[in-house]
Amino acid sequence: MGIGYIIGIWLAGFLTIAIFTFLYKDNPVYKFAEHLYVGVSAGYIMAIDYNNILKPNLFGNIAIAYDSTVNKGVFDLAAWSYLFAGVLGVMLILRVIPKVSWVSRWPLAFMVGLGAGLNIPVTMDATILAQLNSTLCSVWLPNDPGTMVFNILLLIGVCTGLIYFYFSIEHKGIFIGGASRVGIAVLMISFGAAFGYTVMARISLLVGRFLFFRDEWWPTLDIIMKSIGIS
Amino acid sequence: MSFFEKINKLDKRIIFLILALAVIIPLIFPLKVLPSISKPVRSVYDFIEKLSEGSNCVLCFDYYATTTVECEPAARAVARHLLSRNMKIVTYSLIPDGTTMSMRVMKEVGDDLGKTYGVDYAVLGYKTGTMIAIKSFDEDVYSTFPNDAYGKPVEELPIMKNFRNARDVAFLFTVADNASINYHIMMDFSEKHIPVAGSCTAVSAPELYPYLNSGQLLGLLGGLRGAAEYEVLINHPGIGIKCMDAQSIAHFTIAFLILISNVAYFMTFRKGKKK
Numbered sequence: 001m002g003i004g005y006i007i008g009i010w011l012a013g014f015l016t017i018a019i020f021t022f023l024y025k026d027n028p029v030y031k032f033a034e035h036l037y038v039g040v041s042a043g044y045i046m047a048i049d050y051n052n053i054l055k056p057n058l059f060g061n062i063a064i065a066y067d068s069t070v071n072k073g074v075f076d077l078a079a080w081s082y083l084f085a086g087v088l089g090v091m092l093i094l095r096v097i098p099k100v101s102w103v104s105r106w107p108l109a110f111m112v113g114l115g116a117g118l119n120i121p122v123t124m125d126a127t128i129l130a131q132l133n134s135t136l137c138s139v140w141l142p143n144d145p146g147t148m149v150f151n152i153l154l155l156i157g158v159c160t161g162l163i164y165f166y167f168s169i170e171h172k173g174i175f176i177g178g179a180s181r182v183g184i185a186v187l188m189i190s191f192g193a194a195f196g197y198t199v200m201a202r203i204s205l206l207v208g209r210f211l212f213f214r215d216e217w218w219p220t221l222d223i224i225m226k227s228i229g230i231s
Numbered sequence: 232m233s234f235f236e237k238i239n240k241l242d243k244r245i246i247f248l249i250l251a252l253a254v255i256i257p258l259i260f261p262l263k264v265l266p267s268i269s270k271p272v273r274s275v276y277d278f279i280e281k282l283s284e285g286s287n288c289v290l291c292f293d294y295y296a297t298t299t300v301e302c303e304p305a306a307r308a309v310a311r312h313l314l315s316r317n318m319k320i321v322t323y324s325l326i327p328d329g330t331t332m333s334m335r336v337m338k339e340v341g342d343d344l345g346k347t348y349g350v351d352y353a354v355l356g357y358k359t360g361t362m363i364a365i366k367s368f369d370e371d372v373y374s375t376f377p378n379d380a381y382g383k384p385v386e387e388l389p390i391m392k393n394f395r396n397a398r399d400v401a402f403l404f405t406v407a408d409n410a411s412i413n414y415h416i417m418m419d420f421s422e423k424h425i426p427v428a429g430s431c432t433a434v435s436a437p438e439l440y441p442y443l444n445s446g447q448l449l450g451l452l453g454g455l456r457g458a459a460e461y462e463v464l465i466n467h468p469g470i471g472i473k474c475m476d477a478q479s480i481a482h483f484t485i486a487f488l489i490l491i492s493n494v495a496y497f498m499t500f501r502k503g504k505k506k
Contacts, residue, residue: 023244023247024244044327045327048327048328048330048357049327049359052327052330052356052357052358052359053359056377056378118362118363118366119362122362122417122418122421122422123417125417125421126413126416126417126420126421126447127413127417130421130445130447131441131445133445134441134444134445134446154444190437193437194434194437197433197434197436197437197453197454198433198434199482199485200433200454200455200456200478200482201301201432201433201434201454203254203477203478203481203482203485204300204301204432204433204454204455204474204478205297205298205300205301206250206251206254206481207254207258207300207455207474207477207478207481208299208300208301208474209300210251210254210255210258210477211258211300211470211473211474214258214259
C-alpha cells in the first residue's frame, strides 16, 4: 500500500464527508466538493472523448486518408468520409456564435433524421409489437390457475391503464369512470414498486460509501497509526 | 405536544441520522442473512450453465463510476461464472467510464481464475454512438474495434479468431445504469436474435420487467440485491452479500418511518377535525 494510494483514499473519504455535510445544511465545504466533482467529471469526459472518439475516428482516419491519397495515390473514400462527420461537428459548435448559429441546424437535422431512421423500425418491433404480442395472452387456463390469474390481472391492468390515458371522452359513468379509477390504482401500484426500487438504489449508494470507509479507509488509518507508533 | 405531533414536526436531520445508523450497525455487526433467489436471476444462471464450454459471450460494461457499488458486483459475479465455465468473454462499452471498469473487473476476476488475456477474455473498450455502435459491432467487430483497450490490434488476439460478428455470439450480458439494456434488446435480440440478459440499477428494474414477461430479456439482476442473489448461486460471496444486511435493515427502517409518519399524520388530522 503506497503513499499515493493512502492519499487517494483519504481524499475520497474527505470528499464523501464533504458531500454528506449537505444533509446538515448547505455549506462552503459541500460547495467545494460539488464544484470539484463537476470540474473533474467534465475534464475526464473531455479527455476520454478526445482519446476514444476524436483521435482515432477523426484525426486517425483523416491521417490514413491523406497518407493513402498523397503517398500511395489511392483515394480512400471510406477514410475521407470521416471529414464530412468532422465538418458536421464543427457546424454544430457554431451554435455558440449568435450570427451563424443557424448553421448548427443542419447537423442537428442530419442527426435527427439518422436517429429516427435507425430507431423507428427497431423500436416498433422491440417495444410495441413484441410487447403487444406478450399482452395478448389467454385468460382461460383452468389447468394453470396461477398463470390464469396473472394473465387476467395483466389484461385488466393494461385496459384500465389505457382507458385512464384516453382523454377524448369524460371519465364518467360506471364503465369509463370505474375503469379509469381502476387504471389510477394500477398506476399507483406501479409507482409504488418504482419508488421501492428507487429507495433500494439510493440505499445501495449509501451502503457503498460506508463500505468504503469500513474496507478501504479504516485499514489506511490503521497503517498511519502504526507508522506513528500508536497501535 | 403529543407523541404524534412530535413525529410530524421531526427534524429531517434526525431521520438522516437514524438511517445512517441503520446502515452502519449491520456493517459492523453483520447478520449474514442470505437472500432468496428470484426467477429472473435464476434464469441467467441456468442459461449460462446450459451453454456449451468455449462459447463466445459478450459482456457490456455500460455504467458510470457513480453507480459502481450497484453495478460492479453483478459484473464480477457474471464474469466469474462465465470464466469458471471456460467461456470466451469479449467486453465493450457504450459509455466512457466502461473501459476502466471492464479492465479492472476482468483483470481481477481473470487473474483470480488463472485466465489469460487475449485467450480467454478481451477488453475492447469504449465506442460512441450507442445503437449505431451496437449495430456496427454486430456486423463487423474488427472494423468497429480495430484495437483493444490496451491499443493492441484485435486481429492479434487469439480469442478474436472466431469472433467476427453477431453470428459468433452465443450470449450477451450487459451491466447498465442507463438505457443500454433497451438498446441491446432492440439491436441484439430483435435484430440478431442473440440471447440477452442484463443487470441494472434498482431504479431501472421496474421498466425492464415487461421485457422479461415478453421473453425479450432472458434474465435480470436488479440492483445490488440481484448481484447478491447471483453471488449465492455461484457460491462466491462478494460485495452484494456484504451489503444485503445493511440494505435490509435500512429498508425496514424506511418502511417503519413511512408507516409511523402516516399514522401520526392521520391521528393529528383527526384530532384537529374534532377541535
